[in-house]
Amino acid sequence: MARLILHRLGAVIPVLLLVTVGVFTLLHLTPGDPIDAMMAESVDATVKETLRRDLGLDQPIGVQYARWMGRLLRGDLGRSIRNGEPVLENVGRRIRPSLQLAAFAMAISLLVAFPVGIVAAVRRNTSADRVATTFALFGICMPNFLLALLLIFVFGVTLRWLPISGYTDPLEEPLLGLRSLALPAITLGLALAAVITRTLRSSLLEALAEDYVRTARAKGLSEWMVIRAHVLKNALIPVVTVMGLQLGTLIGGAVITEYVFALPGVGRLVVDAVFARDYPTVQGVVLLIAIGFIVSNLMVDLLYGWIDPRIRHH
Amino acid sequence: MPDPAPVNVVSRRGFLKTAAAGASAIALAPGPRDALAQTPKKGGTLRVGFYIEAATMDPHLSGSKIDRQVYHNIYEPLLTLDVKLGIRPGLAESWQQPDPRTVIFKLRRGVKFHDGTDFNAEAVKFNFNRMKTEPKSVRKGEVASIEAVDVVDSHTVKLSLRRPDAALFATLTDRAGMMVSPKVVQERGSELERNAKGAGTGPFEFVEWVRDAHLVIKRNDNYWNKQGGPYLDRVRYRPIPDDTVKLQSLQSGEIDVMDYVQPRDVAAVRADKSVVVLDVPSLAAFAYQLNHTKPPFNTKALRQAVAYALDMEQLVKGVWLNVGVPSNGPIPPTSWAYDKTILPIKRDLAKAKAKLAEGGRAGGFTFTVTTSNIPINVQEVEVMQAQLAEAGITMKIKLVDSATQLSDGNSKNFEMISYQWSGRPDPDGNIYQFFKTTAGTSLNWSGISNPQIDAILDKTREISSQADRKKLYSELTRILQDEFPMIYTVHPIEPKAFSPKVMGYEPVPDGMMRFKDVWLR
Numbered sequence A: 001m002a003r004l005i006l007h008r009l010g011a012v013i014p015v016l017l018l019v020t021v022g023v024f025t026l027l028h029l030t031p032g033d034p035i036d037a038m039m040a041e042s043v044d045a046t047v048k049e050t051l052r053r054d055l056g057l058d059q060p061i062g063v064q065y066a067r068w069m070g071r072l073l074r075g076d077l078g079r080s081i082r083n084g085e086p087v088l089e090n091v092g093r094r095i096r097p098s099l100q101l102a103a104f105a106m107a108i109s110l111l112v113a114f115p116v117g118i119v120a121a122v123r124r125n126t127s128a129d130r131v132a133t134t135f136a137l138f139g140i141c142m143p144n145f146l147l148a149l150l151l152i153f154v155f156g157v158t159l160r161w162l163p164i165s166g167y168t169d170p171l172e173e174p175l176l177g178l179r180s181l182a183l184p185a186i187t188l189g190l191a192l193a194a195v196i197t198r199t200l201r202s203s204l205l206e207a208l209a210e211d212y213v214r215t216a217r218a219k220g221l222s223e224w225m226v227i228r229a230h231v232l233k234n235a236l237i238p239v240v241t242v243m244g245l246q247l248g249t250l251i252g253g254a255v256i257t258e259y260v261f262a263l264p265g266v267g268r269l270v271v272d273a274v275f276a277r278d279y280p281t282v283q284g285v286v287l288l289i290a291i292g293f294i295v296s297n298l299m300v301d302l303l304y305g306w307i308d309p310r311i312r313h314h
Numbered sequence B: 001m002p003d004p005a006p007v008n009v010v011s012r013r014g015f016l017k018t019a020a021a022g023a024s025a026i027a028l029a030p031g032p033r034d035a036l037a038q039t040p041k042k043g044g045t046l047r048v049g050f051y052i053e054a055a056t057m058d059p060h061l062s063g064s065k066i067d068r069q070v071y072h073n074i075y076e077p078l079l080t081l082d083v084k085l086g087i088r089p090g091l092a093e094s095w096q097q098p099d100p101r102t103v104i105f106k107l108r109r110g111v112k113f114h115d116g117t118d119f120n121a122e123a124v125k126f127n128f129n130r131m132k133t134e135p136k137s138v139r140k141g142e143v144a145s146i147e148a149v150d151v152v153d154s155h156t157v158k159l160s161l162r163r164p165d166a167a168l169f170a171t172l173t174d175r176a177g178m179m180v181s182p183k184v185v186q187e188r189g190s191e192l193e194r195n196a197k198g199a200g201t202g203p204f205e206f207v208e209w210v211r212d213a214h215l216v217i218k219r220n221d222n223y224w225n226k227q228g229g230p231y232l233d234r235v236r237y238r239p240i241p242d243d244t245v246k247l248q249s250l251q252s253g254e255i256d257v258m259d260y261v262q263p264r265d266v267a268a269v270r271a272d273k274s275v276v277v278l279d280v281p282s283l284a285a286f287a288y289q290l291n292h293t294k295p296p297f298n299t300k301a302l303r304q305a306v307a308y309a310l311d312m313e314q315l316v317k318g319v320w321l322n323v324g325v326p327s328n329g330p331i332p333p334t335s336w337a338y339d340k341t342i343l344p345i346k347r348d349l350a351k352a353k354a355k356l357a358e359g360g361r362a363g364g365f366t367f368t369v370t371t372s373n374i375p376i377n378v379q380e381v382e383v384m385q386a387q388l389a390e391a392g393i394t395m396k397i398k399l400v401d402s403a404t405q406l407s408d409g410n411s412k413n414f415e416m417i418s419y420q421w422s423g424r425p426d427p428d429g430n431i432y433q434f435f436k437t438t439a440g441t442s443l444n445w446s447g448i449s450n451p452q453i454d455a456i457l458d459k460t461r462e463i464s465s466q467a468d469r470k471k472l473y474s475e476l477t478r479i480l481q482d483e484f485p486m487i488y489t490v491h492p493i494e495p496k497a498f499s500p501k502v503m504g505y506e507p508v509p510d511g512m513m514r515f516k517d518v519w520l521r
Helices: A002-029 A034-038 A045-054 A061-073 A087-122 A127-141 A144-158 A174-208 A211-218 A223-251 A255-260 A266-275 A279-307 A309-313 B008-020 B024-028 B065-074 B121-133 B182-193 B243-251 B263-270 B300-309 B312-318 B349-358 B375-389 B402-410 B428-435 B451-462 B466-483
Strands: B045-050 B079-081 B087-089 B092-099 B102-107 B146-153 B156-161 B204-210 B214-219 B234-239 B276-278 B285-290 B324-326 B366-372 B394-400 B416-421 B486-492 B496-498
Touching: A002 A061, A002 A279, A034 A045, A034 B402, A061 A279, A087 A127, A087 A174, A087 A223, A087 A255, A087 A266, A087 A279, A127 A174, A144 A174, A144 A255, A144 B243, A174 A223, A174 A255, A211 A223, A223 A279, A255 A266, A266 A279, A279 A309, B045 B243, B065 B204, B065 B214, B065 B234, B087 B092, B102 B121, B121 B146, B121 B156, B121 B182, B243 B263, B263 B276, B300 B349, B300 B375, B300 B466, B300 B486, B312 B324, B312 B375, B312 B486, B366 B375, B366 B402, B375 B394, B375 B416, B394 B402, B402 B416, B428 B451, B428 B466, B451 B466
Parallel strands: B045 B234, B366 B394, B366 B416
Antiparallel strands: B079 B087, B092 B102, B102 B156, B146 B156, B204 B214, B214 B234, B276 B496, B285 B416, B285 B486, B324 B486
């Protein structure tokens, strides 16, 4: 186990290097200039030049990257071009709502996907299966923003059960916080549930057709025991893979959902930063997203070993 | 071609009526302006929804419109605007102009910054010097005409001007006139950008700003002006980027005010009894700059061909849904300098084709328009594309984000590019920097350099008689309707929406929301 983790961590450095070089290059190749964006109303060229020099933006891109990397090695992600705020501080604050939203959405998706997926597989080709499959198809096809607006209309405007926009930290005010995250978490959670339901259903069906299932049934085990002890665990590997990928995306910020519900998460931060050509902020967030993906992939790998000991031994 | 009746006159008249009479019709309905009949009461938190996050709390470093919305409640300028854009006393109680190059301000006594320090002549001098010398100051251009600031006595300052500057008074009603506590600047420096505690003299004090979550200000109980408000305990600003969600937040009672209602939503919001809409005529002018420095628009006849092939009335009706009026040039109908005898360019396909022939492109030509990828902008260029096609002109559309648009404009990397200017109270702010011959970067993206225009522009700054200036601006508007460095499309109205419990709001056409006299029913 420790070796697996160490091996994985060793692979992290080249991945992060590649990601940061890629983003840095792409950002600088994109037309648009942070100083122009910041000083749209100013016509004073000397002010712009001074600022450009102060921020080191007059240097060649290679030098800018080397400086950024140098600071990174000292644990400094630099300061936002737009407002001078330390990027680390900003990202640190913004990751909180994103993580909470990710956890909440993931919980909702599992609560929905497991019962629905299991019922669909066990009662294959019945009306229950058809309802479940339709739900999954609907969840996958429905664009996030549309579902968000529908939920807002029903639960926020018409019924007035839940707040429409804004964020309260559940760690400070649990009830208000959960309420503020409810609609965005449902929006993300339902889409996620749809994907997991489909994956779970198909891998359960595959496992149900295996010989060991027939053997288990022949031994006289109840159907529930067969599912729980033999089928589910064998069907989990693809589901965990999907969950890991989705979790990485969620940590990277559910951009549209955060935008619609005015949540101050990393997704919104990175979009605003891209529009303002705020290079250090974009770099900081992308680094974080990359780390998020790496960590969730590592967690998936560890989970594989727990689910299937054969993977551990190999 | 028959000349159709000038239908736009009707809508412009409507616009002017709204501008001149404020919102008298709306005052009959309950809501923001219906405060006269009732006694204001203290207390409550006003929750305001904005489309975007503020950028900085330092008025001298600010380059974004949204910042000003907050500033006008925590800072105060030397001069203020009334609802008809007249110049009124602010932190300066009175002023004299003994000669065109000297301005003497008598400052209000008994005014304190929120940090407890006195507002006086030294503070004014400090602020102007900061705007002129601070490396990151965005105000340099606005105060460029001020050569020196002298303290005459504790509450009198004398500004010596480099050249006569008729627009200076209007400029001092906004960020360039806003006074920041010298103590806060000296002690906290760049932190002021994020934290304006103690920095202003206004009816509200800065409390906290949690980025992308909220910005809170509270009542200044020691405010110098004892007439009227401030009544509200607090104002809480929140950025809600999605327009639909912002509107729904208002309808469901999560916010009390929204800064701007999209034209597409105006009709629906008017029908909703739980919301009050105020049409606030703006100072804005939306236009397209035509690049004079390269083909095809270095040929005047081709610029004219495009202008005559466009139908502004249709654009305003079909795209802006009449939430605005067709434009005759850079001066909005809210301005004293607006000349209603000059009509917007009328569509004339025969003339457009004649101009094409004159420009050596009788069979039409192709060019590209650059605009930002925002729904209403996209709709506008799509309608224009269809209109131009009828004259044989092919317009390609290049959609970019706003940062790209700005850098394309500044580097003159365009043929035609959209330009949306929020407007300034004095016409100078809508005109001079766009058309004056300038080397290097400026808002003169078109690159026009015309000695006649330059001479008029300089003259408008030198003379102080408003009537004479108005004549010059009319002359200029006519020249611009011939030269077309920019093709103006619309002067938008900026509707704001309120919960019916919000009372006492006075709309000033600069679009800034001043909450001093606002209270909650």
